[in-house]
Amino acid sequence: MNAPLRDRYPLAFQLYPYARSADQDAATPVRHPVVIVGGGPVGLTLALDLARRGTPALVLDDHEGVGQGSRAICFAKRTLEVMHRLGAGAPMVEKGVVWNKGRVFRDRDEVFEFDLLPESGHRNPAFINLPQTQFEKFQVEAVRRAQADGQPMDIRGKNRVDAVTDMGDHLLLDLMTPEGPYQIAADYLVACDGARSPLRDMMGLAFEGRVFEDNFLIADVKMTADFPTERWFWFEPWFKSGDSALLHKQPDDIWRIDFQLGWDIDREKELKPENIRARVDQMLGEGVEYELNWCSIYTFQCRRMEKFRHGRVIFAGDAAHQVSPFGARGANSGVQDADNLGWKLAAVLNGASDTLLDSYDSERVLAADENILNSSRATDFLTPKSDISKTFRNAVLDLAKTHAFARPLINSGRLSVPSVYDGSPLNGADDLQGPDRTRPGAPCPDAPVGNGYLLDHLTAGFTVLSIGADAPDVAGTTSLHIADASPELAARYLGDAPSAIYLIRPDQHVAARWATADVPSIKSAIITAMGGVQ
Template sequence: MNKIFETPLYPYTRSPDQDAATPVRRKVVIIGAGPVGLAAAIDLAQQGIEAVILDENDKVSFGSRAICFAKRPLEILDRLGCGDPFVDKGVQWNVGKVFFDDRQVYDFNLLPEDGHKRPAFINLQQYYFEEYLVRRVFELQAEGAPIEIRGRNKVEAIGTHPDHVALEVDTPEGAYTLEADWLIACDGANSPTRRMLGLDFVGRVFEDNFLIADVIMEADFPTERWFWFDPPFNKGQSALLHKQPDNVWRIDLQLGWDIDKEREKRPENVIPRLREMLGNEVEFELEWVSIYTFQCRRMEDFRHGRVLFAGDAAHQVSPFGARGANSGLQDTDNLAWKLKLVLDGTAPETLLDSYNQERIYGADENILNSSRSTDFITPKSEMSRTLRDAVLDLSEHYEFARPLVNSGRLSVPCTYDGSSLNSADALDGPERTRPGSSCPDATLGDGYLLDQLGDRFVLLTIDADAPDSFNEDGIEVTRLALSVKDDPTLDLKRRYLGEADGAVYLIRPDQHVAARRPAFDEHHFRAALRRATGKE
């Protein structure tokens, strides 16, 4: 059995801040060393912004927890300089299969097109995910980047002020006070930060309970997502099977409403359920077991003065659809560059209101899809179940019914339609690269487009003239000049040009489109940059 979560990765050491005569002020303090908190700190540190992570633990999370990571977060990890180990270790998959009773009713492919560096999804235990991010923290420290992780530093009290946040932090050697220009709360669904500030969630809590088990076994199931409605081994309920590295398999079994959670987690009750699913001939070992209920909720606002919430601390969705950790990484992707500009003095503090606007939009999109999935997976009436089962029967033979089947709409990049940062007059072009969208990848010779965009403002020109760079109010925009003549795959043309002969894009540091025009117009793109940085 894997024991990685038993080894301290960032053990407690005394910080000079604990011996200071007056509280030390740090630029950004992050509470929580899970995937979201670590990603936020890495993103900021790579851009030269001091980030201190506080966590009451000193190890990675126990159990695999989040396992399913989509292409967009993998692309974000590439921008953070650490995507390769995740993909190298992870189990890659594109195909999902849906079963009704003992029949496969259809399958689907989540990445039917070529020209992307990363796969549609990988499955990777959260403890590996956190380990690789901690390694990246240590790499940046060795390079002299302003990043620090403090284990066994538990935040006990928070005081908010107009120009800073004060923190009382408990350690094995006693308490100390620390100040931060900005605080990012990434401390999970039961966020102590949220509780200390007297804040709460709004949304729905569903009554159904699910058993989640990580099982170590040698099995010849393919590397696919299998989802069952009303299977013979769990009649009237649902089930999910996913492969992870190291011969670990994730199994979810719906249990129903009124259950004794502690009793259902006991091995003597879990093992017979798994035997019924897997068969008596399959040898397996339990690695981790938990019971969960669906929750589709969020905070009303993700920004409260100088405290910003991200990940599960800000929003919760059901696990089906892989929208939890994936959306958390998109939170930090959206936040870090904005916080850098504010701290550098090149953007107004109100730019952070767009984090609230755009990521609430993303959270609402996730909650909507997650709620619909939950209602389909767990019908609330006999009529709903009859209708659902009819859709499943039809989907076996008729294409039109398959989009109606909902076993969890899987995570996709959020497009910030209606964002105040978008240029309003994008003119014609492909729908997938309209302002607000994340840039789709494309092959460029022996490399990929997203690797060249990096984490800065870029003027992407495709068969169009423009200056090599321009500066607006202290923000530098550099040009990346490309041509479809050098694009034998036609990825660029399909994804960025459409029917046009040329195009010019203003790309944000999080690789989302801010503006698009058929040709460079200096007045327009300077105005678009001011708008994208909250100045208009």
């Protein structure tokens, strides 16, 4: 039985208060092409993406805005590129704390430092730190601008999905609102309703994987401090507030601190303000003034559904997969789910074969497994479960101070990078001795082009990119010819090749590439990228 319709937690921003819709007064259920359940980062990304492709998107959320608490704070370069395309990136970068560098310590000693974006020629940094509350607020503002421009999308707060019935050629949804129930129909339903997904439970679907025996305390602290805008991580910190610790700066003088607590803890006791303050005091020292802004305890979990597509119901973000927070692979991978799914849903609703949606499952399951592997390895390194594992971990930390070969073995969370869809059925020809980073299946790295950047020139459809080569015009694609490549573009797309032709997918992943290409070869690659069906 469902709980009463109410907010799950207090709101930081009430962005889409309940309002009665015309669907509630319709004689028969109104049919929508795509209904998205969940107004978080993943659901809003998908809605914005679909609307920009001309596909109406309806977002249903069981609360009315953004809940309190920073939650996710680290948003990666690829996420920022997607947000820029969807009209929300610039204010996010302006508000967020930009960072590329990090430092790893053991006790008081610095083991090594790293730079996640040592090369030039990118619009966006490796990461920004921005509370999820702000991230979602900027997304909703982009939704309002899109609606004002006539793009087909809507968000309905206090609309809870209570049942989903498969009617064969569509789905029937039972909704509950403060004014009572009503029904709508949907061609496709996308569940972006979080790790505890009610839709997943409603359908009786499993969510399997590992739960690691450790707990971590998040303390978001408001203070004025002169720490640099870098990611600082301690193994066995000298201040003894936990077995490991993390410090990150957020906007508005908020600092994220994580403490590793161990497995057998009294959660209620640990969350008492006086006990949280005791740990923070040990870290910061006496006399430092601060306020506790938000606190939580979490357990590392690495799990996923067996399949992300179940007929007309598709799962994305934490509803489909879950990883531990270190590495910032949760929200960032969810945004990439939406980026992968949006163009495929739009294409299917415009007449492409429904089988194209199967590639969402195969590509994003691959990405989820990659994230789970990296997250599991990080967790095993952070929390060794045997004396031998701990001896190995500490030997690596000792060696890393003076031996560079040991530093890649240190794992304080492999930070989020976009997945390369190696082996995808959508990948076409690779007839170019080009850089490995732009092989078929890879996301397109940005680079300077004229007075702007390459990604700005990639359209919502397929793009034929030619660099120093003649490429034919192909119906249904956009042609982008670059005669003189910038050094960064040449390094990322040509390598040692004198020229190149690329076919770029609507989600800015490479579909195929050639030294030279004719119309039939490009058309064949497009058919492959559309799931192999003409």
